[in-house]
Amino acid sequence: MTKSKPSTTEVHRAIDTVLRGDRGRMLAALSASLGNLALAEDCLQEAATKALTDWPKSGVPHVPAAWLIQVARRQAIDILRRSKRFQERSAELAQLKDEAMQKEPSELPDNRLALMFTCCHPALEPSAQVALTLHCIAGLTTAEIARAFVVQTSTMAARLTRAKAKIKNAGIPFGLPDEDARKARTSEVLRVIYLIYNEGYSASSGATPLRVDLCVEALFMAELLVHLSKGDPEAMGLLALIKFSYARREARAGDRNAYIPLDQQDRRLWDTQMIADGQAVLEQALSLGQVGPYQVQAAIHGLHSAALDASETDWSQIEHLYRLMRRMDGNPVIALNHAVAVGQAGDTERSLEMIADLEPVLAHYQPLYAAKAAMLARAGQISAADTAYLRAIKMSENAAEQDFLESRRALLSGIAH
Amino acid sequence: MKYLALIYADPKVEPQPGTPEWGALMEGYQTFSERLNKDGAFLAGEALQEVETATSVRVRSGKAEISDGPFAETKETLGGFYMIEAPDLDKALEYAAQIPTAGYGTVEIRPVMTFD
Known part of the structure; x- marks a missing residue:
């Protein structure tokens, strides 16, 4: 004392x-x-x-x-x-x-892995999993979490209270899941951390200084999960993925926080140390020979990070990895990314066919039309590209994104004349 | 803890009596009930007659209003239940996933209220 x-x-x-x-x-x-x-x-x-x-x-x-x-x-x-x-x-x-x-122990036993599994229990609704994890693991106050998700503190407090009541009343256990449930439950924890990262990533434009950086919190929790799980390969994959992505934070926001896409970024602004860290973690994960979706996604990001110029991007490797990814995850958005990679790797015709196949399922997904427009422009189909851009602009709810799509659309007249 | 497992399914996709699928379903239920008994987890369990036999009662202003049909008209209807004893939700969910109807319908797990 x-x-x-x-x-x-x-x-x-x-x-x-x-x-x-x-x-x-x-x-x-x-x-x-x-x-x-x-x-x-x-x-x-x-x-x-x-x-x-x-x-x-x-x-x-x-x-x-x-x-x-x-x-x-x-x-x-x-x-x-x-x-x-x-x-x-x-x-x-x-x-x-x-x-x-007992006397006050100077070193606490570390039961945080079990705590992570409880906070991310699939019996809790996703927004409650996120809030509980940020509160219990990252130590954020209710007010901080509320600000991060732009809701009233009372709303967030009610969400946390409901989640805690469900844990108590429904008998959600505290402890490590059984061996056979472990893999599925680990991917629940990974999903929550990734969700927190994405929230931080997409919210960073227009951020107020009071807001905590959810990206930093997600980075901390991914590191913690790697440590506590004693090197789970997918946890390492997620950590690498976050590192690659977060390394570009300075390069992706332009004037007025306008979003700058990967191929337009000034790559000198990338955090090379963080990219190197990401490569090291990813290599370690891949060496374990248990490939999963986060590792593949990290590998894709790793290839982007390795290119000093957008034109040097190894699209054929990326295309290969997306093909692998599609076998693990039937999400049509991944199929769309694959289609884009096919086009970037050189086969615009096949890419446009793949995008057309996805149109019925992704009819309300704005990035499909942005991708379609870009691919049509590449193929020299200017008026079709213009129509697709207009559709993408109309569907976008984000001013910065609309500006960006408008600027791409404006380039079409340059090609036409 | 006590948990009630409510078993819901769309009657249109349920196996029909007399088909091989029906036989397999019944066998599945028998195996599951035996497992619950062996674990000492079985408290109660029954199958219900089809939803067309349901009647709902509401008492309003002291008067019982009786109507034909279930509480809520949904595609998936309540077809049976189990009352299970389990140490926690994870164990209860593990049992619920073994209920044969979970393979094409939905099993809702509800902890039983304890007054203390």
Whole structure:
């Protein structure tokens, strides 16, 4: 304990720091002994409230997280004692008391992987999975998550409360899933992290300084998942994918935050260190010989990142990888990307056939018409390209994207004359 | 915990009695019920008569209003249920996935309320 008494500001800062930095570890440790994330959250909240009154008097403890856990455990014992099913829970209580009696552990056991699986449980709705993961693992406050998703704090608070109630009432367990469910459940966690990354990526234009960078949070969680899963190849694939993509952050926003597509970016602005890190992680993942969709996607991004100029892009490799990807994932958007790669690799005729085949399924998907327009322009079918651009512009809801498509459309007259 | 598994399916895609598919379905249910019994997880379970036999009751202003048909008219109808004992939702979902109708219909899992 520190000798001199801290000021209120110092106490607030200490509490904020520990809740932000160690919430995942604390909640995971508490949930592991309580078997219940909702109760763990409530008790941690109580402990933080107690710290507000205790720490100005006693000083900030040497290991604040350990102090909070001990207090939260005592809180849990009180709650369980009051519950009517006290008898049924006597074993749980005895164990909790043992744990509460222990000296404050200086090192917390790391149960965050189990916490990730609980937060991303498929029985929770996707937006709740995202919110819970950001709150419990990344340590963001409800207000921060609300700002990141541009909703009212009360709306986000209600979403988190509903999710925690479902975990408690439906009996969503805390713990690692069985071996045979592990793969499917890991891909749920990966999907949530990827969703968080994409939200951060697409929201970064028009960002207010108050908003937390969801891309950074996703990067942190992907690193954490790689570490906790002891190198799951798909987790490494996702980490590499995020690194390749995030490495281009400076190059993709132009004036007024206008979106700059990959082939127009000033590649000198790319973060070469982060790209090198991504390549290293991807190589390690691929060496394990268990290829999955995130690794393939990362490999595609890796090829883009390796080209110093857009014209040097290895499209035939990319086309090959998309073909592989289509075998793993029947999503028509992947088929569209494949069609584009076929065209970029040189076969515009085949590419246009593939796009035409996809039109019925992707009739409401704006990028299909943008891709079709670009491919028609490439094939020299100017008036058809113009029609497709107009359709894409009409379907776009994003001003920056509309500007970009207009500029591409304007280039058509240059080809025509 | 106790969980209720509600089994829904579109009667149009259900196997019909007398076909080989029907035989396989019944066999599947028998195997599943035996597994539940062996695990000590079986609390109750029944198949229901077809939805055309459903009657709904509402009491409004003290008066019972009775009408023909289920609570909600949907393509998939409630065809049966199991009451299962399971330690958590994951185990309950594992059982639910073994209910033969889950292969073409939907099984909804609901935890039973405990008042404490």
